[in-house]
Amino acid sequence: MRFTVFGGVSAQVRGRVTEFGPTRLGALLGVLLVDAGQAISADDLVDRVLGDAPPPRARAMVQTWLTRLRQTLPGLVEREGTGYVVRVDPLEIDLHLFRHLVRTGRTAEALPLAGDELLSTLDTPWARGRRAAFADELLEARLDHVDARLRQDEHAALVPELRALAAVRPLDERIAAQLIEALHGSGRTSEAAGHFEVIRARLQDELGAEPSRPLVTLHRRLQSASAPRQLPAPPKPFTGRALELAELDQAPNGVVVITGTGGVGKTSLAVHWAHRAAERFPDGQLYVNLHGFGPSGAAVSPGDALLRFLSALDVPRTEVPHDLAGQSALLRDALADKRVLMVLDNATDTDQIEPLLPRTPNTHVVITSRTALKPAHAHALPLGLLPPDDARELLAARIGHDRAQAEPDAVDTVVRRCARLPLALAVAGARAATQPEFPLAALADELADLDAFADDDDVTADLRSVFSHSCKALSAEALRLFRLLGLMPGSDISLAGAASLAGRGLRETEALLEELARANLIDEPEPGRFTCHDLLRDYAAELALPTERDEALHRLLDHLALTSVEAGVAFTPTRHRPATPEPADGVVITPISTQEEALAWLTAEHPTLMSAMPHGTPAQTWLMGWSLADVLDRQAHYRDLLTSQQLAVAALEQLDDADGLGRTLINLGRGLGRAGRQAEAEVALRRAFEVYEGNPAGQAGVLLNTAMLCPDDRIAEAMEHTRRGLALFEECGDEYGQANALTGLAWGHGKLGEFALALEYGERVMPMWQAMGHVLGQGETWDNLGTAYLGLGEPAKAVEAFTRSAEHFRIGGDRSLEATAYEELGDAHAAAGDAELAREAWQTSVRLHAEAGLPAERVLAKLQTEGQ
Template sequence: MITVRFTVFGGVSARAGDRTTDFGPTRPGALLGVLLADAGQVVSAEELVERVLGDAPPPRARAMIQTWLTRLRQTLPGLIERDGGGYVVRVDPLEIDLHLFRHLVRTGRTAEALELAHDELLSTLDTPWARQRRADFAGELLAARLGHVDARLAGGEHTALVPELRALAAERPLDERVAAQLIEALHGSGRTAEALRHFEVVRARLAEELGAEPSRHLTALHRRLQAASAPRQLPAAPKPFTGRALELAELDQAPTGVVVITGTGGVGKTSLAVHWAHRAAERFPDGQLYVNLHGFGPSGAAVSPGDAVLRFLAALDVPRAQVPHDLAGQSALLRDALADKRVLMLLDNATDTDQIEPLLPRTPSTHVVITSRTALKPAHAHALPLGLLPPDDARELLAARIGHDRARAEPDAVDTVVRRCARLPLALAVAGARAATQPEFPLAALADELADLDAFADDDDVTADLRSVFSHSCKALSPAALRLFRLLGLMPGPDIGLAGAASLAGLDVGEARALLGELARANLVDEPEPGRFTCHDLLRDYAAELAQDGERDEALHRLLDHLALTGVEAGVVYTPNRHRPTTPDPAPGVVVGRFGTQEEALAWLMTEHPTLMAALPRGTPVQTWLMGWCLADALDRQARYRDLLTSQQLAAAAVERLGDTDAFGRTLINLGRSLSRAGRPDESATALRRAFELYGGDPAGQAEVLLNIAMLCPDDRIGEALEHTRRGLALFEECGDEHGQANALTGLAWGHGKLGEYAQAVEYAERAMRMWRAMDHLVGQAEAWDNLGTGHLGLGDHAKAAEAFTRSSEMFRRAGDLPLEAGAHEQLGDAHAAAGAAEQARQAWQKAVELRTRAGLPADRVRAKLEAER
């Protein structure tokens, strides 16, 4: 017997084997769909009339129903039976897609169920009963869909679910279950900051539209994510750690405020502070902030207060757009971000009060621990001086490193090593690592080696003792590892990457990795994060002393070559349309990195940012200007305006010595931009005028200067900006630079739109569009569509405006530009509102709020539009 299977999703159909009968939008088909929807239940003739023909059936409606029933019985014999005063379908419900859907949901097979519900229920029947059934089923379908999302979240599909849940959240902005799922998906994708921002969007929407607070479940999820997103910046706890019981007790008992741990280099200040911080972390559930200020490292390696504040603000998920440009404003914002939060702040290796004052929160719930070789005295601070390890603690620390059995076997040798290491933890760590690498040697022999070194006679001179221990450990290194250690003392920044270390030594990356491993086993370098290497500043000073005159200059040149040439590669990937500077061939042995994405390029630039800043004054003129060039766009977009200005001042001074007109002109443009960002408009104008004069006879160079001058004009000088842009366009046309022409036309379209001259805006945007399309330039086309939308909206053509903004938003999305995508959605909402399409306007504005929130931009203006539309 052939089984007949029925569908009611979409049009009604019956399939028997390979044969399918599709009833289409016919009345018999609608009648069959009504009976199939309630399979097994008797439906009266009156109910059939109402369900199929609506509330106002035509005359002879029952006769029409009888006719259709007859046709159906002829087509599908034995399916429909008369029962009393009504009719019933006698079929296994699981042969009907609607009932199979429900069975699959009940048995936990939601993925299969959702595949069945591919179309609208009874889509060809439009009566009040059918509309109500569809509405009722929409709730079932949503519940199944959300249940399936829960299962996928439990299975770890967080990243894959984010786009689907974003779309669903846009459709159902007040649905707290959907909000919770999107928040979970974002958090599981490593985007906890976005998840927390979405919670704030939902909370604000519930308050505005319903006057309600988030549910208990959503609030609990928010608390859990807050805890998960709290910064956990502490470095790894030192292992082993022994002793310091009195100091640990004092740290435990110190009131919340500021504690300053002071002591000589190598005495274990950082180890004590980090060990205690890990032990006390539960007291600070809102996070632990850490920065190594490198106050006693090489010149240029110290972390500025402004850079440290920016790191803390980023760790606290403060949107970059909210961060002021001045240090005082940034410090105030940090205090606001820490208000009412129980946070531990560890400021390691501080040099003076000026370096730490802007970082001190002065809030009653934030506890600050500072380590320094200097007796710093911030207001109301508790001082904790740290002396040498007590003898028993020193012996225990060494035993923990070399093995307690070995230590017990040679107690006299342990005492000798402890004495010759002056009970300094750093010296004991290095000596212990040396002993641990040679377990077959008697410890007494290693102790004798320490005694035989040309130590710096005075036993009370801890620096001399440290250098003796360092010398002892270095003698055990392979010649290649010792050479690399010497060269690491030349690092200009606080740390170095693997490729940088390889370039420094003129080795391939594999060789450098192996040698760094040898140095790490000897406790002479640390790898605080994968691929980044550093060492204690006393070790670095000692390494620099060992460096030989013949190798210093060549090694440093190779490292700076690596930074400059890899920086150029990062710069051209990060900003693809920039003019690539001419670069020299790398010196032999230099590793030049390559980047596949903008994200990779930016990550390298910001990781190496402190090293690049320290290296700028030490490079050749070519190296310095290339390092300044690669930093210009990244520092500008990351709002690091002080470093932007410093880098461009150094780059300009360097490139002026080269006699390269094009390079100098481009650097002056960057300098003009950085001076403008620093609030020095007159000096900015001077730099740009100088660049313009420098490019005399070079129309493309002068045109680029003019476009930059226009870009820096404030809104009350749009007319002046347009004049500069027109001149730039003429020069680009003169030299046939099509990319420059398209940029200038885009600027003209934007400027005329700002002035309300919409016909001109459309004309210039259309000209730009043709050129951007010919170049297949995605962002250029997106900007052209945006300007077209502004023009059409101003001219009253709302349909064309909506189409243009829709296209621009999609292109900005593909380009990954959240702020510009948000702006396009906001203007799309404006176009819909002007056309009287209130709901479409609301959806576009809600999307704009979401995007601006994700980008860390204020959204009050868009929220005001939503409020006004209510």
């Protein structure tokens, strides 16, 4: 037997289902089932089934229904004393099964049972009271299940559900805490912090109360989590430098410059101290390796370093000026009231660091350099060789203290012949650690041919002999890979990149990289990415054989170019895949299938691709530029967008590829437009139109991009470009292009106030986007429909359209469009007369604008006006 009381009452007996519907018989059965096993008096049955104003002879009516019920379901209802009771296993009733599953921790199984309201067909005071009580019970179960899913890291999937719950119960602090946790866990910490401010304001305005302690504790955790934590891992082992650490501890907030020869341990000292002092700087720690002494082209420019810092401090990208002085001033503003530690590692000269120095009272800057830099009011901390005892301890930590104590003379010999330089000791120690069966004295003897190092006051030691000593212990293949790693165009390399460089398989290359890491010749600062000290890299490049250099570099550039195409296609699936050459033998192409994988790969390889483009063949260079165009535009890296497309255009001018040149000129036009160089952007697009002569689809794409460059006072011109583009797309049967053009026309008519036409074009294009499964296209069309409905005086339809638009943009990952949709949703709610929902939508829009790096002054003005 099975019984339901959620929704309509029904009974399933021996496979036969009886649906009672909104009948009195069904109401009576439902009342008995809800309290199964408990006797209910006849008077109570009358009240529960007929309400507080029962008709005459109500008891007789209930008795009649009881008789019919007992005939319909024999043996189910029994008389007990003066009342009636249902005799059935409670787990056969969906309500009681729900409660059992919740009690036993199986809430995920319980929740689907309560999909409909309890006794939904019975409308009496008793039934309404039971429904209200169960609604609270159900909510608790749902929230318990949310807690379980949060523990399983389902943060992103929970955000829409929790947003809906928070809208219904805006003062519920448990729901607010869960939503804040879900937003933070899905990488939207600034939005999570914003929601805390929203609920705190509501509690104060409506209840005169402050948030509870758990909510305040969560907020503090978010504040800590949102502070930048950019320091690399602390060096292990780290020994000695007690005097220098004390000097760093005692230095007042300002600028400290640690100087010393290469390999003396400047970075290790700075990073070790920074971790030790981190609690003094609760608002965050900023770090950048400026690569001032790395390979040509790898040095980080002051502008790039500033952008990294401003991004880490959540400064909206569109607020960042194009000029260096403006960026430097903005960093000062961002740090004005913060206690932050900044580490500028591997600086080359004062010009590189001066724009990065905020010189705010609570910001402390530690700089490392081989050059004696002298920024104004800086404290100099020259770093000499390790004291003998510290050098011996560092070597012992590398090879094991028991082994060091067993051969103290050999330890002294190694320390002396490594000139007490930490880098040399680390490399030599790693060599000894890999051969524990060898006497340390024998390894020390191998260093006997080292040149004498200079004294502490003039450290100009040549480390090549120490490196050579360790390289001799490598296998032939590991030594070959080490030589080739000196050719890396960027500062680090992936496993697949290293495999392509070597022309070997992934497993073999991974084993070789492990061998190099054991020898302390390379580091793995993050999983799957490898780098090495610039002195080791320079040495490796010197070893590279002329016969292998060109082919190895070509393989690496092939890997970058061809994998970047896979990433570019996955990141923007609607782009036409460019023709690609066959990869050279030994090239590994990383498979990329999802947008998330594409974004992760392009973000990780962005600096390497920018460094690699000038060294590629024309085909390699333009393919890397094509692949970077969309992600750099979406992430607002407009300077690199422009540079990459300029390089790609120059490469394509050496190739016979009109389609590729046309595409890249469009991207160049976009980059010039983003940089505010409107006239140059129009020149690039006119040239693209000429290149595409005889190619209607290509020319149509140019026209749509030209339309997008038009400012708001040239909407009519933009519409004319779009109509011409639509005609060309129709001529060549390009449905995706047609949908883009129709969407542009719907938008344009909405901007011009021609709402009926905007509605017509939106309704025409929606089925096309839906047939293609194009999420962002549907989002844009819902947005255009919302504008049309609002303009036509139908705010309820506009609310629905903007809600759908925002959801599609969220799924499609376009935060800036989602932000705009929420702003428009607020406008629609305001037009519908719902000020509270309007305020909530605008607040969401402000948070999303900030997260996307967009100004939100217009939305903030609406909030301010609404609050007056």
